[in-house]
Amino acid sequence: MKKYFKILRKCPLFDQITDDNLLRMLVCLGARVETFEKKYTIFAEGAPANHIGIVLSGSAQIIQVDYFGNRSILNSIEPAQMFAEAFACAEVRSMPVSVIANEPCEVMLIDCRHILHTCSNNCEFHQQLIFNLMKDLATKTIMFHQRIEITSKRTTREKLMAYLLLQAKKSGSNSFDVPFDRQELADYLEVDRSGLSAEIGKMKKEGLIDNSKKHFVLL
Amino acid sequence: MKKYFKILRKCPLFDQITDDNLLRMLVCLGARVETFEKKYTIFAEGAPANHIGIVLSGSAQIIQVDYFGNRSILNSIEPAQMFAEAFACAEVRSMPVSVIANEPCEVMLIDCRHILHTCSNNCEFHQQLIFNLMKDLATKTIMFHQRIEITSKRTTREKLMAYLLLQAKKSGSNSFDVPFDRQELADYLEVDRSGLSAEIGKMKKEGLIDNSKKHFVLL
């Protein structure tokens, strides 16, 4: 487990937890690590929603697929970030979304019931973990607000521009990579892929942006 | 304060809190009640985000207005529900959304810092409140997932149908009221109002739904 400490220290779940306590805590929580190949399903829609996931390496995507097969990408999960914590904390029966490995992944899984319900050892760190979960959920809620601000725009160009402006702000630079290929970006922005490609082409011609694959520059 | 107990007991923030403790707690937290007329701003975008709001009577709406004046309605807040808790818990500087009274409202305001940071009295209920906040935030996250499932649909009809199906499920009946007038429903679904009116008319003609004002029936 020790080899994961460097990344786990960055995970908001373990804020304010000393290195000394972290190892014992992981044992007590029954944390385990699993690996997934690219495109493999980490959590399937409909599966029990008991576990919190933490991406240790690689990346994952939260997706919804509707009755007609249309995919929405809700979020991209990078190393040290958590996923499925809302469903585990709300104690819903089953997952309403799927989580897919976007590249080869190492994922730590923790049964959330071990966090929410005090264990027989009566460890004091439960309170800190619950506080950290609360903070994380509040942050996730804000991310959803930002996503809604983007997808509520009515045209492909407005959505893309709103998304790129936010990414530039987050990265602190006008030159940055996005975590999506074209189809994925379209499924995040809720637009048609070919329309998105066309719009990117137009905006390049107009000198608004520069782009090559996943790299974008705001001009 | 006692006159609000009946509704406060239904607020998820006070789950597992005994009536005896509730009054003392409200004093300790510095809770206060304010009233707002219809359409008045409870929290303005850009204002400090320190307070959690609880709707005691009436209802409120969470709205985003973009640069061009386009309004999105993120959520409707009914009595006993909280709002702005995510921003207060995440300790962001200022509100990224506005909260508007949808009808005459009584609102309880609690400075979230009194919940997150233990007070000098060292009351034991902080832990329970933080646990309750975590549960509430998890539930709110799930609500956003549902909203995204609705607004990610590409046509007005699909969005409306997805919304109505969810409302029917929530109300436990095929006959129910929605908390929005036409323009508000359009701003929630992220579609054009006139297009929405036209689509409702078509669906009535096709015998899919019945509707009058805010009342809908799924046939």
Place this chain on the structure above:
DNA sequence: TAAAATCTGTTGAATTTTCAACAAAACGGA
């Protein structure tokens, strides 16, 4: 009660998106 303000439904034109199909480019594996 009457007048004013707001809300709703309807229309047609303009804009935009979606859809399907295809070819070029990029990628990955043998």
Place this chain on the structure above:
DNA sequence: TCCGTTTTGTTGAAAATTCAACAGATTTTA
């Protein structure tokens, strides 16, 4: 390196949304 697969850009036609304008209905206010 070559071949098969995946990704990306491009196109045009069909479908849907948006927009502006207006009239009738409803609600609010004086």
